[in-house]
Amino acid sequence: MSIKEVIRLFGPAWIVMMADVDAASVLTGVANGQEYGYRLIWLLLLLSIPLYIIQEAAGRLGAVNNGKGLGEIIRERYSGKIALLASLSMFVVDVFTYIVEYVGIAVGGLVLGIPPYITLPIFFVFHLVIISTRKYEKIEKFLLPISLLLAVAFVLQAMLRGIVNGENVLYFSPSKSFTFLVAANIGAVIMPFMIFYQTSATSYKYQNVESSIETKIKWSSIETLIGAIVSELIMVAIEMATTGISPSVDPLNYKEISYALSLVSGPFSPYIFGIGLICAAFLALIVESLGSAWGTLEALGKNSFNNFILLYISESIPALVITLLFTNNYDNVVNFALTLMSIAPFIVVIPCVLIGMLVKDKNLMMNYAYGRTRMLVYWITVAMILIGGILAVI
Template identity: 25%
Template sequence: MKKFGPALLVTAAFIGPGTVTTATLAGGSYGYALVWALVFSAIATFVLQEMASRLGLVTGKGLAEAIRGQFSGISQLLVIGLVVSAIGIGNAAYQAGNLTGAALGLSAISKIELTIWVWILAAVSTGLLISGKYKVIEIALIALVFLMSLVFVITMIMAGPDLSALMTGLVSFSVPSGSTLMIIALVGTTVVPYNLFLHASIVAKQTKSDNLQQSVFDNRIDTGLSVGLGSLITLAILSCAATAFFATQTQVETSNIAHQLTPLLGNYANFFFASGLFAAGLTSAITAPLAAAYAVSGAMNWPTQLDNKRFKAIWLTVMIAGVVFASLGIKPLAAILFAQATNGLLLPVIAVFLIVALNNRALMGEYKNGIFSNTLGGAIVVFVSALGLYKLISLFF
C-alpha cells in the first residue's frame, strides 16, 4: 500500500454513480463491443492525471494557477473564461449526476421520491463542506465504494465473462449504431476534467521531498496503480451488465439495474447496490464542488482556503446548479449519462491547457513533457475532439 497515494482519492472520485450507471448501460446495451473505449479511457486517464500531478509536484501550484501563468493580456482573460466556464458547466452537470445517482440508490430502498432525496443529499453535502469535517465521513464513504467494487469484481468472476467476446471487443474498435454518445460518456466518466485540478492541488499541498526525481517516480507509480484499480472496477461493472442484460436481451431500467449482482448477493442485491450508489454519489457530491472551487479560484487568482467567502460561493453555486438540474424531472439514467458525455466533450479544452503548461521549460524544468508524453496527450485530444465533433454533426445531418 506504500505505493498508493493521492491518486487513490481520484479513483474513489471517478468511481461514482456515473461510472456505475454508464458502464452498466454500455455493457447492457452493447455487450463487450466497447471494451476498447474503456481501455482507451484508462490510458488517457493515466497520461493526463500523471501530467497534472507532476505539474503540482514540481511547481507547488494547482493546475488553474499554472494555466493562468502561461498567458497574459487578452489571451489570459480568454483562457480564464474558458477554464471557468468549462469547469463550471462540467461540474454542474457532473454534480447533477452525483446527486441523482445517490438519490436513485436511496429511493430504490425507500418510499421517498427521488427529487426529495436529491434535496436532502444536497443539504447533507453542503453541511459537511461548511463544517470542514467532511474528510472523516469521506473516508468511510470511500470504504463503502471499494466494498461495492469488490462485490462487482467477485460477481464478474462468478458470472463467468465471455473472454472471447471481451478480447474481440478489446481489439475490434467497433462503433455500434447509436453508441457514439456512450463512448463519449465512457471517456467522460473515467477521464474527469475536474480530477485533473483536484489531483494537481492535492499533490501541490504535500510536503516536498528532498529527492524530487524519486517523488515524480513514486507519483507515476501511484497514478498507474490507482487508475488501473479504477479501470478494473469499471470493466467488472461492464462485464456484469453484459452477462446479466445483453446476453439475455434484457433492457436496462432504473428498476432492474441491481439485477446484475443477483448471482452473488441474491435477494440482498438491490439493497447493496442502493447503498453503494448512495456512498459513491455522496463522496463525489462533496468532491466535485470542491474541485470546481479550487479550479475557478486558481484561475481568478483568488484565495483557495475553505473559509474564504469567494471559495465558498463557488462550490455553493455548483451545488445549487446540480440540485436544479437533478430536479428537472429528467430520467435518472439519462441524466447521469448526459453528465458523463458533457465531461467527455469538455475534456479537450482542459487537456490542451494542461499540455501547454507541461511544455513550458521555465515552469517544469527538466520535468517538462517529452516527445512520448506529447504524442500520447495530442492523440487523446484529437480522438476525443473527433468524437465530440462527430456527435455534434450527427445531430444536424
C-alpha cells in the same frame, strides 16, 4: 522512496481516479452490461491508457509547483482571461454533472428503501461539512474510506454475479451504434474537474511533505497508474455484474433494477449496488465541487474560504432542487443533463492543451519537463479524446 513517504503522499491521484467512476459512469456500465455483456471489457481496459497519460501530466504539474493550483498557475503563466476560459467552462458543465450525482444518490437510497427527501438533504449537509474543512488533508480522511467502499461494493457485486460462461470478450462491430458507443467512451474518459482537482490537490498536499521533487513526481505517477487501472477494473466489474439483465430494465427505476439484480445475484445484491451507487455519486460530487471551486477561484485570484462556500452553494442548490422536484422523472432529468454534458470532451481539451504547454515548459518544470516523445504521446491522446467527442456528437 520509503513506505512512510508513500503513506504521506498517497491520496490525490487515487481519489480523483475513483471519482471518475461517478453516477453517470455506473449507469453507463449497467447499460453496457445489459446490452453488450463482456464485449466492452477490452475497451474499458484500454481506456486506462489515455486516462493515465492525461492525469499523470496534471499530477506532475502539481508535484513540481507546491502550493499552487492549476488555475493559479495558468493565471500567472498566461493571463487571468485564459485561466477563466478554462475554469468557467468547467463550472458550467459541473452544474449538470451535479444533477446526475444527486440522482445517483437518490436512486441508490431508494434501492436501500430510503426516500429522496431524506437521503438528498442528508448528503447535501454531509457534503457541506466535508468541503467546509479548510485543510485538504482532513478532507481526504473522509474521501479515502468512501473511495474504498465504492471499490469493494462493485467488486463484491461482480463476485455475487459470478462468471457468465460463453461471453465474447474480443468483440468489435462496424455498426453505427457500436462505433458511437466506443467514441462516446473515449470522449468521456476524462472530465474537466479531474484535471483541476489532481493538479490542485497534489500541489496542496505535497507542499507539506518533506520529500524531494523527484520522489513526489515518481509517486504521483505510480499512484495515477494504479488509480487508472483500478477505476477501469471497477467499470469492468459493473459491466460483469449486470450481464444477463434485460436491456428493457431501467437502471434509474429502483424497483426494476433491484428485482433484476436479485434474480441474477441474490437478495443482498440490490443493497450492495445501492451502497456502491451512493458512494460513487457522493465521492464524485465532492471532487467535482472542489475541482470546480479551486479552478474558478484560483483563476480569479480570490481563493478565499467564503468565496469557496458561496461558489459551491451556487452550483449545488439548483441541482439539489431539480432532483427533488423531479423524483418521478429521473430518466428525463438525467438524459437532459447527459445531453448537455456531451460538450465535456470539447471543454476538457482547453485545460488539456494548457497542461501540455505547461509540462513542457522548462522554466516552470525545470528538469522534470516532458521531452519530445512524451509530448507527442500526450498530444495524440488529447487529439483522440477530441475526435471521440466529435464522433459522439455527430
